[in-house]
Amino acid sequence: MKIIVCALLLFLYPFHSTPPIGNPRYDFADSLIARSGNVYGYLDKRMETLCISGYPEECGIYQDSIYGLRKREMINSAAYEVEDARQYILRKADKYRVILINESHSSPEHRLFTKSLLPALYKKGYQVFMAEGIWPGNQLDKHHYPVSTDGAYLNEPNYGQLIRYAFKTGYQVKSYEYESKPGWDDSIKLDQYGSIKYLSYDPPDSMTVMVKPDGEREFYFTLSREKGQAANIYKVMQANPRSKFIIHVGHGHLYKDGTMMASHLMALLGNEAILCIDQSFFYRDKVIDSQTKAVVDPGGPFVLKNRKNGLYCYAHYSVDAMMFNTTPKDSLYRPGYLFKDVEPRIVYPIPASELESSPCVFTAYYTAELKAQQERAIAVDVICVKDRQQAPPLLLYKGDYTIVKKNRQGVYSTFSTTIR
Numbered sequence: 001m002k003i004i005v006c007a008l009l010l011f012l013y014p015f016h017s018t019p020p021i022g023n024p025r026y027d028f029a030d031s032l033i034a035r036s037g038n039v040y041g042y043l044d045k046r047m048e049t050l051c052i053s054g055y056p057e058e059c060g061i062y063q064d065s066i067y068g069l070r071k072r073e074m075i076n077s078a079a080y081e082v083e084d085a086r087q088y089i090l091r092k093a094d095k096y097r098v099i100l101i102n103e104s105h106s107s108p109e110h111r112l113f114t115k116s117l118l119p120a121l122y123k124k125g126y127q128v129f130m131a132e133g134i135w136p137g138n139q140l141d142k143h144h145y146p147v148s149t150d151g152a153y154l155n156e157p158n159y160g161q162l163i164r165y166a167f168k169t170g171y172q173v174k175s176y177e178y179e180s181k182p183g184w185d186d187s188i189k190l191d192q193y194g195s196i197k198y199l200s201y202d203p204p205d206s207m208t209v210m211v212k213p214d215g216e217r218e219f220y221f222t223l224s225r226e227k228g229q230a231a232n233i234y235k236v237m238q239a240n241p242r243s244k245f246i247i248h249v250g251h252g253h254l255y256k257d258g259t260m261m262a263s264h265l266m267a268l269l270g271n272e273a274i275l276c277i278d279q280s281f282f283y284r285d286k287v288i289d290s291q292t293k294a295v296v297d298p299g300g301p302f303v304l305k306n307r308k309n310g311l312y313c314y315a316h317y318s319v320d321a322m323m324f325n326t327t328p329k330d331s332l333y334r335p336g337y338l339f340k341d342v343e344p345r346i347v348y349p350i351p352a353s354e355l356e357s358s359p360c361v362f363t364a365y366y367t368a369e370l371k372a373q374q375e376r377a378i379a380v381d382v383i384c385v386k387d388r389q390q391a392p393p394l395l396l397y398k399g400d401y402t403i404v405k406k407n408r409q410g411v412y413s414t415f416s417t418t419i420r
Contacts, residue, residue: 019414022404023148023375025155026053026363026382051106052156054382056335059106063284073282073324074290075304080314085301085323086113088312089277090120092320098237098274099126099246100254100262108158109325109337110279113301114248115162116342118169126244128236129166132229132253133159134175140167145369147376151177158338160378161397162248165343174236176247178228223259230264237269251280255318262318279323281316287324297326300340333392334383345395346419354415355388357407367400367416 032053036046047062064070093099099121103110118129133153140146144167146154154160166173237245253261254276262276279301287296287304296302303312303321312321328336332347339345350362363382370377380401385391394403396419405413 019412020370020374020402020404021406021412022363022365022370023155023377023379025049025148026361026379027406028359028361028384028408029053029055029058047106048153051108052153054157055384056108063106067284071285073285073287075287075296077289077291077296079307080304081307082296082298082302083305083312084298085277085279085303085321086116088303088321089117089275090124092275093121093124093126093244096273096275097244098265098269098272099244099277100249100274101246101277102249102251102254102280104280104283105153105250107280107283108156109335109340110283111156111158111162111248112337112341113279113323114246115158115165116340117246118166118171119342121244121246122169122171124244126246127171128174128240128243128245129171129248130174130176130233130236130245131159131163131248132177132250133248134163134173135177136175136179138175140173140175145366146378147373148378149376151175155378157379157381161343161380172240172243176229176232176236178225178232180225180228223264226253226259226261227264229253229261230268233261233265234268254278255316257318260318276319277321277323278316278319279325281322282314283323283325285324286327296324299326301325333390334395338395341395343397345397348394348396348417348419350383350385350391350393351415352388354405355385355391357405357411358388358391359384359386359408361385361406362394363404363406364394364396364401365404367402370402370404 029050032049032055033046036042036049043062043066047059047066050059050062089099089101101114101117103114133151134140134146135149135151138146138150140150140163144164146160146163148155154163163173233245233247237243249261256262256266256274256276262274266272266274288294289296301323303323304314305312306314311317313319314322316322328340330336331339348364354360354362361382361384363379365377365379380399381394381396383392383394398419400416400418402414402416405415
């Protein structure tokens with residue numbers, strides 16, 4: 001009997017002692033790139049995957065290959081007045097019930113800017129926060145924090161913390177994403193009179209790319225997703241008639257003209273005015289004063305007011321304001337924008353004993369979330385230490401953490417810390 005018990009203990013012991021590996025989306029850059037494959041759209045997939053796993057430099061390389069090198073926007077300072085973007089939005093917020101602000105999906109700094117608006121907007125009556133990155137069928141109301149299956153973009157640590165912070169500030173957090181089909185719906189349907197059959201081509205997204213056998217590409221723009229998103233937002237608004245709403249969208253969905261979501265939302269609201277802030281159109285461009293040739297850098301995101309007509313839309317009249325982003329200097333081998341977080345971050349250097357097996361990936365999770373969610377947990381921060389002599393620190397909020405370490409051999413280990 002003793003031999004059997006000992007054998008059972010030896011069999012079970014490895015399962016109990018194996019450290020949690022956490023979310024598999026956080027890994028070495030080359031592993032992430034290999035997973036992305038090389039089918040159509042792989043550049044975008046690599047860019048967004050590297051963004052999620054905390055590789056700003058590598059992500060930037062793919063941004064340049066997709067969007068081209070950063071441009072310079074020349075302005076005449078005699079014609080435009082520089083104004084702090086946050087102060088502009090908070091001043092305008094009193095006049096509206098709905099604010100739409102967008103992001104580039106590979107730019108965490110856009111999520112941090114939206115996050116910075118939440119406390120002041122909440123005091124102005126904005127009590128419902130919606131985000132494109134949240135999928136239908138999520139469990140946010142149950143957990144009050146995101147998990148990986150709540151939306152792919154939410155796995156990026158700053159997006160995950162944006163959701164946590166919205167709950168912490170007092171917001172209801174809602175999804176509005178259109179639940180599209182995985183491919184074209186070409187089923188045969190009857191018309192409204194039940195007599196004529198027709199093919200229903202319902203595409204899965206606002207823009208569908210058709211690649212012909214010879215490699216030529218055709219782009220089709222459709223209304224299904226835009227109308228679906230607007231309808232879902234309208235439902236949330238109908239259920240919360242006394243609230244105001246801040247909606248974090250992707251790229252051009254906030255344009256008020258043409259076929260985009262904002263135009264459909266305005267139609268549902270009886271052409272009620274909504275405030276639309278575009279922070280993605282010029283997010284990679286430097287603004288140069290044509291008179292002095294100096295870079296316009298007031299120390300934070302800004303908008304330009306046309307001194308002649310008083311408008312802030314600059315080059316795009318389908319939004320109310322176009323933002324320009326300054327580029328804070330990096331510090332401690334970390335992106336400078338992380339130090340602009342509205343939530344105080346504490347610099348946590350990796351203990352020297354944990355750096356001996358570098359290169360390593362270090363992923364910091366709230367201990368309670370990792371214990372409850374395991375591979376579905378979303379990290380608070382993630383870094384890759386390539387050289388132990390130049391190890392970037394983790395930037396953490398107050399709380400209890402489990403830090404998962406993965407080395408090049410694929411071996412995982414964990415250690416804990418408390419940030420006070």
